[in-house]
Amino acid sequence: MDRLPSSHRPLYEVKANLFKGLAHPLRIRTLEILSQSGSEVSVTELLDELGLEASHLSQHLAVLRKHRLVTADRRGSQVFYRLAYPQVADLLTVARALLLEILRESQAQLASTDSLPGLGSYPADAATGR
Amino acid sequence: MDRLPSSHRPLYEVKANLFKGLAHPLRIRTLEILSQSGSEVSVTELLDELGLEASHLSQHLAVLRKHRLVTADRRGSQVFYRLAYPQVADLLTVARALLLEILRESQAQLASTDSLPGLGSYPADAATGR
DNA sequence: GCCTGATTTGATGACTCCATCAAATGCTAA
DNA sequence: TTAGCATTTGATGGAGTCATCAAATCAGGC
Numbered sequence: 589m590d591r592l593p594s595s596h597r598p599l600y601e602v603k604a605n606l607f608k609g610l611a612h613p614l615r616i617r618t619l620e621i622l623s624q625s626g627s628e629v630s631v632t633e634l635l636d637e638l639g640l641e642a643s644h645l646s647q648h649l650a651v652l653r654k655h656r657l658v659t660a661d662r663r664g665s666q667v668f669y670r671l672a673y674p675q676v677a678d679l680l681t682v683a684r685a686l687l688l689e690i691l692r693e694s695q696a697q698l699a700s701t702d703s704l705p706g707l708g709s710y711p712a713d714a715a716t717g718r
Numbered sequence: 719m720d721r722l723p724s725s726h727r728p729l730y731e732v733k734a735n736l737f738k739g740l741a742h743p744l745r746i747r748t749l750e751i752l753s754q755s756g757s758e759v760s761v762t763e764l765l766d767e768l769g770l771e772a773s774h775l776s777q778h779l780a781v782l783r784k785h786r787l788v789t790a791d792r793r794g795s796q797v798f799y800r801l802a803y804p805q806v807a808d809l810l811t812v813a814r815a816l817l818l819e820i821l822r823e824s825q826a827q828l829a830s831t832d833s834l835p836g837l838g839s840y841p842a843d844a845a846t847g848r
Numbered sequence: 849g850c851c852t853g854a855t856t857t858g859a860t861g862a863c864t865c866c867a868t869c870a871a872a873t874g875c876t877a878a
Numbered sequence: 879t880t881a882g883c884a885t886t887t888g889a890t891g892g893a894g895t896c897a898t899c900a901a902a903t904c905a906g907g908c
Contacts, residue, residue, distance in 0.1 A: 600746040610737040616730040675816035686805035795875045
């Protein structure tokens with residue numbers, strides 16, 4: 589099982605582990621909701637926004653907690669989540685910037701091959717055409 | 719199978735997919751080597767630095783290529799890799815900043831609970847009580 | 849106490865990822 | 879064109895992740 593970040597593990601392992609924690613669409617959406625709210629959000633609200641089964645969300649929240657990306661705060665019968673550090677939001681922002689750049693470039697390549705009549709598309713994985 | 723970033727998929731799926739591409743220690747090390755070199759690095763050099771079997775490295779390079787994080791350039795019998803975008807390095811930098819913050823905080827909490835005699839440790843998951 | 853709503857935990861099968869090995873391909877030199 | 883190095887591809891078993899469901903826990907009101 590995965591361990592917490594700790595100084596006796598090389599940083600690249602810890603870093604890979606961090607990305608593993610982020611590698612699911614529902615977890616990304618959850619973090620983005622928390623990020624945009626700027627403050628805390630209850631599990632009930634998350635359930636409303638994400639529209640899934642409670643236990644399913646809870647599993648993903650557990651992963652986010654394990655990776656220390658969010659903190660939970662129980663008040664009464666409700667549990668409120670928030671980003672554990674502002675740097676989590678930074679990471680999402682930088683990731684979006686990279687993706688937009690990749691998309692921009694891909695589309696530029698499509699456009700240029702379109703304008704070369706008779707040549708099939710080939711760049712990188714445009715080859716697989718998906 | 720995973721698809722390329724494309725505009726007809728919601729961004730949070732694409733983003734999760736990006737993190738999946740980063741979620742392995744060898745891929746992180748590879749990207750860091752490319753990032754630090756500032757320029758291109760041959761597969762042979764990567765093999766020397768990483769010390770693993772060629773086919774194993776090649777599989778991970780294929781993943782990085784599929785995610786458009788690196789580009790490959792064949793010259794003669796050698797293949798040279800480089801980061802596809804400077805933003806890839808940015809992403810690693812921001813990830814490191816976040817991890818260092820998490821580590822810093824964890825150790826601060828350890829220190830403070832040590833100095834509060836009689837109190838059990840509770841940080842992070844205090845709310846869920848675990 | 850008991851009931852109800854909110855949230856988490858545990859168990860299960862389907863699916864995906866990873867490391868290893870064998871085989872194939874690309875290139876250069878002889 | 880044959881030999882040999884560099885790199886990639888394909889196949890395989892084992893480990894990990896995910897979605898679903900049932901059951902457990904926690905808090906508040908009756």
